[in-house]
Amino acid sequence: MLRRLIYKLSKLFHLFNNQQGKDLDSHLKMQIGRATHQPPITGCPMITSAHGQSIGLVRANNEDALFALSSLNSGDVISEAIGVFVVADGMGGHEKGERASAVAVQSIAKSLGSYLFAELLEVVHSSITEEKLMKLLESALINANIEVKTSVPGGGTTASVLFLIGNTGYIGHVGDSRVYLMEPNRFIQITKDHSLVQKLYDRGEISEEGISDHPRRNILMRALGQDEMLEVDVIRQDILPGSVFLLCTDGLWGSVSDEVIENIILSNTDNLQKVCELLIKEANQNGGTDNITALIVKYGYEYNEK
Secondary structure (H helix, E strand, C coil), X not given: CHHHHHHHHHHHHHHHXXXXXXXXXXXXXXXXXXXXXXXXXXXCCCEEEEEEEECCCCCCCCCEEEEEEEEEEECXXXXXXXXXXXXXXXXXXXXXXXXXXXXXXXXXXXXHHHHHHHHHCCCCHHHCCHHHHHHHHHHHHHHHHHHHHHHCCCCEECEEEEEEECCEEEEEEECCCXXXXXXXXXXXXXXXCCEHHHXXXXXXCCCHHHCCCCCCCCCECCCECCCCCCCCEEEEEECCCCXXXXXXXHHHHCCXXXXXXXXXXXXXXXXXXXXXXXXXXXXXXXXXXXXXXXXXXXXXXCEEEC
C-alpha cells in the first residue's frame, strides 16, 4: 500500500515537472534543491577521534569511563564541527568507582547533548555567547556531582570534558584526569590537577618529576560526588587546524612521561587509533598499575570543490 502511494506521488510529480518544462523556456526551468548555483563541497570530517582502554596489569576491574560524540552542523552560513568528549576515573572501591564514573559520564553527556540537539541546532548562531557555553559546561559538571553523590554514596570520580563548537574548545575539569593539547609547535597540559601532590608542587615542596610517583598521588582535593558544593575549572581554548587533544586518566600520565606521550602522538598523527594503542601499550610496559584510558581528538578540515 505504502509502496503504491509513493509510486503514484512520484509519477504525479514527474508529470507536473514535465508540464512545467513545456510551459517555460529551458533556461528558466525550476530546480529542486539548495545552492544550485554553487558546486557541491565535499571533505574529510572536521573532527576525528579514537580511544583506547585497559584495566592495566594490577587492577581486577575498570573504574574508568569515557564518552565521545562528534557531528557536523552545516547550513547556508555556517559549517561547524560539534563534539562532546568525556573521560572519568572512578574511586571508592570496586563497584562504587565503576558506578560513579559511569553516572558522571552519562550525566554530562545528557546535559550537553540535550543542549546540542534541543537548542544549538535551532538558534541563531550569533546569539550563542562564550559566556553561555562556559556556564553550560560548568552546570553539566555540577549536575553530575549531584547525581553521583545521590546515586553512589561513598563513591567519587574525576571528570575532564572537551566541548567543541567550531574552532573553539571549552574544557571542563574536576580531579586529576588530564586534557593535553598538541599544536604544530607545542604540546601543553591544559588542565591542572586538583590533587595533593599538585598543591605540594605549587608550594615548591616537590619537583614536577616527583608528582607521578609520589606515594600520596591519588589524594584529590576536588572530585565529583564528594561534596555538595563543587568548584569547576572551565577553560576556553582557540583551536588551530591540525590540533590534537588528548584526554586521559592518571593510569596513562602517571606511567608515561609527557615527552614520550608527545613523541607517540607526533609520530602517528595520521592514525589516531594507533596512537591510543601505543599509549596503552607504553603504560602497561611501565607497570600498568592503574586503569588506563586515552581519548584522542583531532580538529582539522580540508575540502575540495568538484
